[in-house]
Amino acid sequence: MKINEHYLELEDSYLFSTVARKQREYQQAHPEKKVIRLSIGDVTLPLAPVVIKAMEDAVKEMGSKATFRGYGPEQGYDFLREAVQAYYQGHGVSLDVDEIFISDGAKSDLGNLLDIFSLDNTVMIPNPVYPVYQDTNIMLGRQVIYAEAGEENGFLPLPDPAVKADIVYLCSPNNPTGAVYSREQLAAWVDYAKKNDAVILYDAAYECFIRDDETPHSIFEIEGAKECAIEVCSFSKTAGFTGTRCGYTVVPMALVSGGTPLNHLWLRRQTTKFNGVPYIVQRGAAAVFTEEGQMQVREAVDYYRENAKIMVDGMKKMGIWFTGGVNSPYIWMKCPGGRTSWEFFDYLLENAGVVGTPGSGFGRNGEGYFRLTAFGDQAETREAMERMIALLS
């Protein structure tokens, strides 16, 4: 046998393990100091009561012969697909239930979607960005080019008509930069995709952090996007499902290549290689879309949004350049004093006892930048900002 040698081309990621090790070493050397982590890339608030109740009821159903469920539909139960459909309708997007696929989260779908595309496609990935897009393509040996993000474009790269790509990844609100595309900017990408016969893989994992009326929650709010985009979303950040696992992917019927609807390929892929999300979890996810559920998950998102605002106010006070923090749980700040990302990491840990994530871990354009997250405790977030202001003002 031979292994897939493309795996050997992957760069080892030491980002989060190094962050954890440095924090541990500092804490051991200074046991009296309270370290505050603004590096948490995971939700910390528990599941909403309606979600717990729905899952408890579903567990009981599984314990009775009359209501027990075995294999479900691979693409998800209709009760959940219809709830997702109604949620999109709330943003003015009409979808057919068959265009919605329930998944065990965005990460697996983002990687698995690549099954339905030819290996000779060129892939365009923003830099910096969530590392999954790049690594899943390297594993398959696909050629990757970058959409360069930086201070000059507010970390929101726009299409370059001279550069040709077949598959384009977009993530908005973005991880790690917190930057969010406007309607006009998304329209420019849709226009590019249609002109180049490309597909946009749109990661909307943080859409629920958007609270103004102008910013689109979905790429399908842009005219023509159904002919050129697939959207991947998740209950992870919107409803605290990071450990519970549920998401959804929308593949519109209007997205067609050489007469073949991509929806049919994805359905075939999923029914062959995936056996659905647990009934119990899907019941919990459906509860998120009830009126009560929406109120309860909104409360958790509001808490994180308030943390983000505390950090935004701190950045403004210190006069530090940053993106994000408004419709997003991430703050992406420029490292003061011209430091590299890791130099600033060490400086902040040693002098303020605050841990963040070095931007260089998200791509070469992240060098010199630093990510703070809003998923921590509110009193701690406040204290961390006070310490940073004292150190950096």
Ligand SMILES: *Cc1c(COP(=O)(O)O)cnc(C)c1O
């Ligand atoms: C957290 C996150 C996701 C969600 O992944 P799940 O597998 O659904 O937990 C997707 N995309 C980005 C950019 C993320 O940061």
